[in-house]
Amino acid sequence: MATVDLIGLNKSVDGHVILDHIDLRIEKGEFVAVVGPSGCGKSTLLRLIAGLDEPTGGSILINHQCMNGVPPAKRDIAMVFQHYALYPHMTVFDNMAYGLKMRGVKQSEILQRVAAVATMLHLSELLKRKPSMLSGGQRQRVAMGRAIVRAPAVFLFDEPLSNLDATLRTKMRHEIKKMHSQLKTTCLYVTHDQTEAMTMADKMVVLNNGKIEQEGRPRDIYQYPATLFVAGFIGQYPMNLIEGTIDKGAQFVNTAHGVSLPVPKGKRSLLDGEKVLVGIRPEHLYAVEKPSKRSFSVKVEFIDDLGADKLLQVVTVLNGSPLLIRVLSDKALPSYPLEVEMDLTKATLFGQQSGERLGGWNGA
Amino acid sequence: MKKNPLITVLLHALIWLFIAVLFLPLYLALVTASHLGSDMMQAPLPYLPGNAFVDNLTVVLTKGIPATGGEPILSMLWSSFIMAFLIAGGKVFFSLLGAFALVYFEFPMKKLAFASILLTMMLPVEVRIVPTFQIIAWFGWVNTYAGLSLPLMASATATFLFRQCFKTIPSALVDAAKIDGAGPVRFFIDILLPLAKPQMAALLIIMFVYGWNQYLWPLVITTDPSKATIVMGIGYLAGVADQIPQWHYLMMVACIALLPPSLVILVFQRWFVKGLIE
């Protein structure tokens, strides 16, 4: 178990900036997920922490000791790779034992440790097989076993589940969480799949274009996204964005859908005429029986019946802008056109130009 | 559209005819090797094997060809074996190491090193025969196994073959090895070599045949008959054999000389072909 500190971490290649001033602190035993789209720099971040690459600026500390220039083998870290990186000509046992062998661990102790981890991951019957004779899920477990058997201070995961099918992925997510709760090792988990990040992490870090957009608990990031990017990236269905303008005098936000909302408490005072966006997630828009001050009319264009939910693709009657509404499947839909209202406590106000969160309506 | 069976038979017959013509020299050589010398000097020439095969074999192996003041062929065979093994082994060894350096490292003057290895493709031993001889003589390595094999041990083709093979190995394995604590040498021995085994085998086989069949270089570098290789010695034996015709012995030697490489190609055909086609 160890703490990991990244201080002002920079990485550029040929003048191209990959990571821009990353500051991050990971506590002992924390499970941190770094999530972002392809090319955001998350794999590079992992490689820097592992020691497979050197940063162009800044420092990496593990347990408060500076690791710059220290080779990977001496950092007390272990990594689980996206494509497993198992040694194809070695048996499962030898794959798991190799790291220990390189550190001069006695054969008897190797046997013991590998056997223990094999039992934990249900690999005991497969110890004599070679990777080519294993399924994808089994290979993934061997890759994890190789990391676990080293009993390192930090586990690094590089999109380990992206090569597995959906059912296996769900199962392995739980295996990893279980392992984390058992071993309590500090974990850094990199993925482009926000579901994995949301479900597994104690703390989530959203990375975009080499910069940290937001850092915090998954729930907080979901409910109070700091930027438009985070709002769009996190969450199973994309957030709806409604254009609006600030009317400072009347203290209202006039939305494009003809609804006026009170100006929320925010991080800074808002300017008159400032262009904003009201963000509301599909599950926080409801159909109402009768029109009200806060409701607006929409026309239903498509209904996606997903079994448990229904997704309504609608357009506003007023100006034809599209919205996504999630409805529980057993709910009956009132007649056309639909009157829709939003749960204001769940909405977020964004600046249109900056993309930054300006405030919300639930007192946060 | 069914294939006309007559045409098929015809085609097979054509192929067999060609094969027969191809193997004719071998067949006639074997026939000659199984007869007495006197049989070969009278017309009509025998076309069927005689029964002197074992006798001729024994004479040739133990006493050499009598007319030439015989060097036992056995010692020439031994020379050839050693030379072929040294050349094959040396080529594979040096190119493995070289390819490893070229693929997994950056080092000063890497481009220059690459270019000079490439250059060896343009310099078959025949073209540098005189100066190479002078250099070996200067080292005092004439009539030694070192002199026989060293100049033939660098191979650009082998290096590039291994280089290609190494490049197909996923780079994540290097990362995993680094994290496991394996330095470059350990990586080379524990991970790279086992994965390159098929290429190593194919190359060893091809280079063995190449080494065994060398003619000009052994001719030039070997003046002591005891170090002569069997392929190189053939020309000398033939020259003398003309005075006192001993073609039955000579054909026996020729058959012995072509046996090891033929066996190698026969047994390891698949690997051999794979290695050639790359």
Next chain:
Amino acid sequence: MGNYNSYKKTALLFIAPQLLVTLVFFIWPALTAVLQSFFYSDAFGLHRRFASLSNYMDLWHQREYLHALYVTILMTVSVTVLTMSLGLVLALLVGSQKRGQSIYKTMLLWPYAVAPAIAAILWRFLFHPTLGFVTAWLHWAHVDFNYLIHPMQALLVIIIAASWQQFSYNFLFYFAALQLIPTSILEAAKMDGASAWHRFSQIIWPLLTPTTFFLLTMNILYCLFDTFGIIHVLTHGGPGYSTTTLIYKVYNDGFVGMDPGSSSAQSVILMVVVSGLALLQFRYLEKKVHYQ
């Protein structure tokens, strides 16, 4: 990505052996040859006189050198045409028959195992002016045959022995290349009504172009260098100089005639030719990749 770049010393250690052998036994001799070609030397290179380009200029006036050039070209063209056409024909024949294919392949591959010098001895026996089998047949057909006397017959014997030995290489590569042609293309052509000749000339032959180019280069290299053993065993370059090729002359002038200067000059010329060939092939490969 995956590399051990920080271990510079290890890298140098690994590349050193090969570089050493390359330097000492390839580059140094090549440079020595270039150097020696600019001098008139005695047999052991002890007494030298600077000759600048004289060694080279003398060659162009030497009848033997021009004749060697002629012999080389003649032999190369003959062997190349013979081996490539036979190799292709057999590859097509064997490729078209599924039954017995592996046996055919094995048997047709065999001559590659035979050293050129051994091939030469076999054919030397067959063509022996008094004792040879083939000579007996030729005499029966009223052909006056003695390759030790007739220059053209000597060259013919060399060509036959060389083609016999080199055939397998051409067969092998053409066979492998034919296997790579997708059968779907040929079947589509058959359904379109293309005749066998059409299928060959419009589809198969163009697809074989890279192989043909490659074999052309390899055959030329073979004829330039590997035929030394054949010539040495069969004719020693004779009768007269009628079977002396460029490489044989390098050897002859260097080791028998004891003229290192001239021999080196000839070596250098051959080196330039080979480099040119290698460059051509490289260029061609690059062009091919570029257009793909």
